Amino acid sequence: MTESLAGKGDFAPVEDIPSSKARGPAGLPDPRRLSPRDVVQLAMIGTRSRPLRAVLSTLGVAIGLATLVLVVAIPQSSNAALLAKFAVLGSNLIEAEAQPQNGLAVSFPPDAADMATRIGPVTAAAQLGNVSAVVRRSPLVNPATTVGLSVLASSPNLLSVVSGSVESGQFLSPATQRFPVAVLGYQAAGSLGIERTSAPGRPVRVLIGSRWFTVIGIEAPMPVTSDLDWAVLVGWNTARDYLGFNGRATVTYVRAPDDELGAVSAVLGPTLYPSAPGLVNVTQPSDALAAQQATQAVNSGLLIGLAAVSLLVGGIGIANTMFVAVLERKQEIGLRRALGATRGQIRLQFLGEAVTLSALGGLAGAAIGSLAATGYALWEGWPPTLPVAIVAFSVLSATAIGAIAGLYPAIRAARLPPTEALASP
């Protein structure tokens, strides 16, 4: 073997190999940079050699990020669902309500809806009148228990104007205007314990005031005007004939094209109540839903704070793991220094490892969060939305957290004297 080695004669001094051709001004070898691929490979060592630890250490970041994506994506989905609902039902419904003043009931003329329809852009109008009567299942029921239910006289076109529908039975029609029949709101029916409408031979009745009314329909939950769910509706003339209703309207619903809503809202008060338009409260019911949505957004602000705390804790977890890794891998650090690694290269290796951990955790968290948000949205029947910008931003910030968390351990690793590192067991 000696002969073969000597025969090769390839143990000439170091000048032969390409790496040492480049020399600094003083004939010293130049420090060399690691290639990006080498840096990536060095950064992966810790994750590859201890995958379970890598998973556990990134759990905090992953959970934090999953939460973040969830709390952003879910309200977005529900918002999108709401917008879709508005798109179908129209957000162009205006409600005009007469406000009682000084205890005096204010009301509109009996033909309020017709007056409103005469406003140019208005496409449809319906009216309701407040009937001061108590509704009960039977005379044995204490009237106080159903105090939350209101009895309203309704124009027959109400359902079409507010985009409502009946769950069973039928709605009031011009044909039933004079008969003692009633239609129950969704919640009113539940509150009265009525689950079905009248069938031939099996009438279902409620007591309104002191008069029995036959239930001919139960409404489905109202999509926009949810306060109608708690109402019992009777015909206009029925109310006048049987319940002492004065025939004056208290609420008018109006449909108008989206771009005319402002103009219609402005003239609705003077039209319905010319003597004191200020006493007419004109609102868009869809605004209330939007406001509700905004409240949810405030709540999700708190959740985002929670997610941020969880990310911070995740960063601490990564810092912890990196400290342990530096302690465990002193020998490796010493060896690399002996092989010619600069302090900067050691620092880069461990910083890269921290960034790798947090980026993996961040990606996992974003994936879990996105899947969960999509699943939840589908389950709720909402359109799944993915806040791509938020997801990208949060993965980046998780990576930044990893870099911050890994900085001090990496500096510690780089400062380790090579002799001490090599001597460690």
Add this chain to the structure above:
Amino acid sequence: MIAIPPTASGNDTLTRWGDPPAVELREVTKAYPGPVVALDRVSLRVRRGHAVAVVGASGSGKSTLLHLMGTLDAPTAGEVLLDGHPTGHLGDRQLAALRARHLGFVFQHFHLFDRLTAIDNVASGLLYTGVPRRQRRALASDALDRVGLGRRASHFPSQLSGGERQRVAIARAVAHRPVLLLADEPTGALDSVTGGAVLDLLLELHQAGTTLVVITHDPDVAARMPARVRVADGRVQCIEGLQP
């Protein structure tokens, strides 16, 4: 100042007196807080192509000597020259570049990466030299051939015997053809037969031109080296195997 001339076994054509010594220590002192003086005004010169054993009991300062020669530690006083370059004023990056290009280390406990194959372990020794990735594997393959482990290139350290592991470590140390090969108790973790074979390999590399410094406490190992420097209490006691 002590000069170690070429040995009888050395090939005269490889001895270049015109070249600067591979490593030179000038009045080097290393003191630790305490104060403990590990090395006391040591001067030593190892010329290119020479091989020398540094012998001494534990605590004699021989490991400190190797650390200073390898620029892993800096002297408290005096100057260490590598290939003629004074190292005292050099920054971390330049020292690291010197280690990467001019020096090779062999350790008692091999220090191989368990998760890398033999060839990848050897190639990892070239990581900091600036050699491109593809060339690193080719050079590593050559180096493994030189230590007689070409057929074990894809074995992991756990699949190799102690002697084979040390051969892989030696291949890693010489893959970039360093000016100076520093071996710290290279046979210390091996039985005498395997250790003898590893020493054979080191001497073969020396024969082929590598400058070699072996730190050992084992008199048998020291006896097989062409020259010996005995260290005790931080001082060089005597030099053996010198030609006038």
